[in-house]
Amino acid sequence: MCTAVPYASRAGGRFDPIGYWPYRRTMISRILKHIIQKIIISTDPDGPQSEMNLAVVEDTDFQGLSPDGRTPGERAEEVLSSMNLDEKLSFVTGYKSLALRALPRQRLPSVWMSDASSGPRCFGATTAFPSPVAMAASWNPELTAQAADHIAEAARAKGVSILLGPGVNIARIPSCGRNFEYFGEDPFLAGTLAAAYVKACTRRGVICTVKHLAVNNSEYDRHKISSNLDERTLREIYLPAFEMAVKEGKTRGIMSSYNPVNGVWASENRKLLTQILRDEWGFDGIVVSDWNSLYSTASPMKAGMDIEMPAAKWLTPVRVKAAFVKGEAGEDDLDRMAGNLLRTLFAAGIYDRPVKNPEAREFHPDHENAALKAAREGIVLLKNEGGTLPLPRGEGITIAVCGPLALESSTLGGGSCHIAGDTGTVSLYQGLKAAVSGDSLDGDAAKIIYVQSLNNPGSRKTIRDADAVVIACGFNYQTESELYDRPWRLPPSQRRLIRRVSRLNSRCAVILTAGGGVETESWIDDVPALLHGMYLGQAVGTASAELLFGIENPSGKLPFTMARKWNDIPSVRNYPRRYWTTTAGRLALGQGNPRLRKMRHWDYSEGLMVGYRHFDTAGVEPAFPFGFGLSYTSFIIEDLQLSAETIGPEDSLEVVVKVKNTGNKAGSEVVQIYVADTESRLPRPAKELKGFSKVHLEPGEAAETAIRLNPRAFSYWDPDADDWVAEPGEFRILAGRSSRNIDSEAVVILSRPGE
Numbered sequence: 001m002c003t004a005v006p007y008a009s010r011a012g013g014r015f016d017p018i019g020y021w022p023y024r025r026t027m028i029s030r031i032l033k034h035i036i037q038k039i040i041i042s043t044d045p046d047g048p049q050s051e052m053n054l055a056v057v058e059d060t061d062f063q064g065l066s067p068d069g070r071t072p073g074e075r076a077e078e079v080l081s082s083m084n085l086d087e088k089l090s091f092v093t094g095y096k097s098l099a100l101r102a103l104p105r106q107r108l109p110s111v112w113m114s115d116a117s118s119g120p121r122c123f124g125a126t127t128a129f130p131s132p133v134a135m136a137a138s139w140n141p142e143l144t145a146q147a148a149d150h151i152a153e154a155a156r157a158k159g160v161s162i163l164l165g166p167g168v169n170i171a172r173i174p175s176c177g178r179n180f181e182y183f184g185e186d187p188f189l190a191g192t193l194a195a196a197y198v199k200a201c202t203r204r205g206v207i208c209t210v211k212h213l214a215v216n217n218s219e220y221d222r223h224k225i226s227s228n229l230d231e232r233t234l235r236e237i238y239l240p241a242f243e244m245a246v247k248e249g250k251t252r253g254i255m256s257s258y259n260p261v262n263g264v265w266a267s268e269n270r271k272l273l274t275q276i277l278r279d280e281w282g283f284d285g286i287v288v289s290d291w292n293s294l295y296s297t298a299s300p301m302k303a304g305m306d307i308e309m310p311a312a313k314w315l316t317p318v319r320v321k322a323a324f325v326k327g328e329a330g331e332d333d334l335d336r337m338a339g340n341l342l343r344t345l346f347a348a349g350i351y352d353r354p355v356k357n358p359e360a361r362e363f364h365p366d367h368e369n370a371a372l373k374a375a376r377e378g379i380v381l382l383k384n385e386g387g388t389l390p391l392p393r394g395e396g397i398t399i400a401v402c403g404p405l406a407l408e409s410s411t412l413g414g415g416s417c418h419i420a421g422d423t424g425t426v427s428l429y430q431g432l433k434a435a436v437s438g439d440s441l442d443g444d445a446a447k448i449i450y451v452q453s454l455n456n457p458g459s460r461k462t463i464r465d466a467d468a469v470v471i472a473c474g475f476n477y478q479t480e481s482e483l484y485d486r487p488w489r490l491p492p493s494q495r496r497l498i499r500r501v502s503r504l505n506s507r508c509a510v511i512l513t514a515g516g517g518v519e520t521e522s523w524i525d526d527v528p529a530l531l532h533g534m535y536l537g538q539a540v541g542t543a544s545a546e547l548l549f550g551i552e553n554p555s556g557k558l559p560f561t562m563a564r565k566w567n568d569i570p571s572v573r574n575y576p577r578r579y580w581t582t583t584a585g586r587l588a589l590g591q592g593n594p595r596l597r598k599m600r601h602w603d604y605s606e607g608l609m610v611g612y613r614h615f616d617t618a619g620v621e622p623a624f625p626f627g628f629g630l631s632y633t634s635f636i637i638e639d640l641q642l643s644a645e646t647i648g649p650e651d652s653l654e655v656v657v658k659v660k661n662t663g664n665k666a667g668s669e670v671v672q673i674y675v676a677d678t679e680s681r682l683p684r685p686a687k688e689l690k691g692f693s694k695v696h697l698e699p700g701e702a703a704e705t706a707i708r709l710n711p712r713a714f715s716y717w718d719p720d721a722d723d724w725v726a727e728p729g730e731f732r733i734l735a736g737r738s739s740r741n742i743d744s745e746a747v748v749i750l751s752r753p754g755e
């Protein structure tokens with residue numbers, strides 16, 4: 001059974017350990033949320049199983065051909081032609097909330113699904129990998145693929161064949177409750193990591209459902225707020241990550257989103273689900289509805305939906321048959337849906353193997369090590385003045401640790417990406433203790449003291465006398481979650497704590513847990529060191545301690561921009577003023593029923609100017625720029641060379657740069673390649689990320705790294721041509737360490753076709 005929602009018990013029965021007062025007022029909503037979550041995930045207590053296991057085939061690299069050489073399409077056709085109307089009707093709606101129904105007459109077993117991106121959270125415990133935003137902060141597709149490989153292996157061990165992730169929605173506003181489940185604000189970064197993730201899962205025979213198509217960038221009233229945007233913004237910002245997951249990652253699944261897009265619910269949006277997805281991008285897999293995201297019967301069937309989850313609500317046999325009678329939909333629609341499901345399941349080899357792979361490892365130290373590796377690279381060092389970090393160590397040293405997340409470290413945000421039963425969370429306090437008592441410090445020791453509050457003279461003295469203090473702040477699975485958005489500012493109690501600690505001891509470091517940007521302007525000058533820890537999964541404490549003590553060198557880079565002021569972010573222009581509050585009505589009423597509440601409209605009036613695209617084009621100083629992250633060593637990036645001075649519209653360009661580690665500690669740097677169009681018919685952002693590469697170097701070592709830019713790197717979506725257009729002319733190719741820190745550049749000329 002999916003043990004996903006002991007939210008309250010994890011917090012020891014307290015609902016608001018973080019202490020943000022608006023949350024206290026939303027207790028009813030939170031309880032309601034637990035109930036909703038329980039309902040959507042309650043499944044067969046025995047989990048995935050079937051008595052109809054067929055032949056066993058190898059668990060990797062399915063070619064999609066049956067042993068007798070028939071294609072998945074031919075096999076699907078054959079099964080489809082044997083199905084009667086009732087079988088087809090029941091096949092296109094969910095079973096036990098997380099499965100596709102078995103077809104007993106055809107001897108095809110049920111097929112099981114599970115959330116998702118940080119590990120298969122349903123059907124018992126699992127290793128909690130870092131959140132997708134932490135994976136994005138690593139800027140390391142190989143590491144992401146490694147994590148995905150282990151996640152998929154655990155899924156296969158549990159009998160899960162469809163993973164309900166990863167999510168690739170763009171972090172448009174820092175407060176979106178689900179930013180932690182996504183890969184940051186840049187479509188190229190998100191698409192690259194999603195493609196790597198999907199490929200790794202597909203190799204294990206697990207179908208990914210890349211979600212949520214599309215423009216689902218806030219949890220505030222997600223069923224009822226239409227994301228309204230122009231075609232160019234849709235194509236350049238909100239769709240490319242999906243497009244890359246389809247074209248490069250070859251994903252076999254897509255999940256639609258809750259929200260309407262330009263007034264048409266995503267689940268009934270034929271333009272998104274069929275015209276763009278299948279006709280333009282060549283997607284050949286299944287479209288799964290988000291849970292309770294259908295709002296009518298015929299429209300989703302016509303639009304390109306393949307299965308209603310978690311159960312039949314709008315696609316009940318009675319309703320579908322009534323739609324047939326009225327001529328609103330026909331059996332050909334149903335055949336297409338069932339056919340897509342069957343063909344994709346055959347192609348992935350799911351019907352040719354046991355439900356559970358007995359050889360796959362559900363838990364293994366390899367998984368835990370991979371989770372730790374990914375967590376280390378997901379941490380971003382944002383500030384480090386006066387040698388505050390690494391923390392001092394040695395006989396007689398005392399490190400004080402305080403803050404709401406020191407003992408109860410947050411592993412992941414809340415909702416369907418949250419893993420309640422992991423295989424062993426290490427808190428920050430435990431991680432620090434282990435780091436000083438282990439061999440890793442060559443016998444060095446330090447005393448780690450947890451300080452719960454500053455309310456008595458003794459604890460204040462401990463802080464004052466310590467050699468350094470670590471303050472663990474941020475959000476957790478209750479305060480940052482699916483279903484509602486979170487405040488941009490840290491809770492007042494946490495800001496107060498930072499101020500008071502910094503006055504008592506100037507050698508202090510804040511480590512943040514959040515899925516995106518938070519306000520730092522009001523307290524950043526008080527602290528000499530700051531790390532953004534994202535959500536690091538179960539290895540949170542170990543990874544954080546290793547970086548704090550300098551056992552590992554930070555190499556993460558922000559996958560989003562951190563603003564100084566809320567109003568510097570143009571995307572918040574039409575955002576509700578009290579966006580962080582939730583009410584029972586907003587959460588529950590009208591879910592999946594358009595008649596209960598009206599649709600509201602939210603204009604994406606900033607257009608392309610999301611994140612650094614805005615800050616860099618408008619020249620607004622951010623608190624910390626996109627792509628930024630410090631190290632305990634230093635690097636230079638130089639000698640940018642291009643494979644050609646002039647290229648044609650269909651050509652790729654190779655960019656080669658030299659990176660040198662100029663410090664005295666081994667470390668990794670991310671070379672970021674931005675493209676800037678010097679002159680263009682339509683306005684374009686000042687620069688856009690189009691390539692990157694992470695390079696590991698020993699002290700004093702230098703290496704060259706090559707990054708290929710494909711023709712799309714120079715193009716924009718031209719609404720007149722209704723297509724991508726690369727305008728001839730001059731482009732600047734910029735290599736840097738953040739969007740604001742460009743070290744080397746060169747110019748390439750894009751010639752006219754035939755020139």
Ligand code: BGC
Nearest residue numbers: 040115116164211290291416
């Ligand atoms: C979420 C999906 C998730 C599904 C199943 C929904 O509430 O939006 O992302 O996969 O639940 O848990």
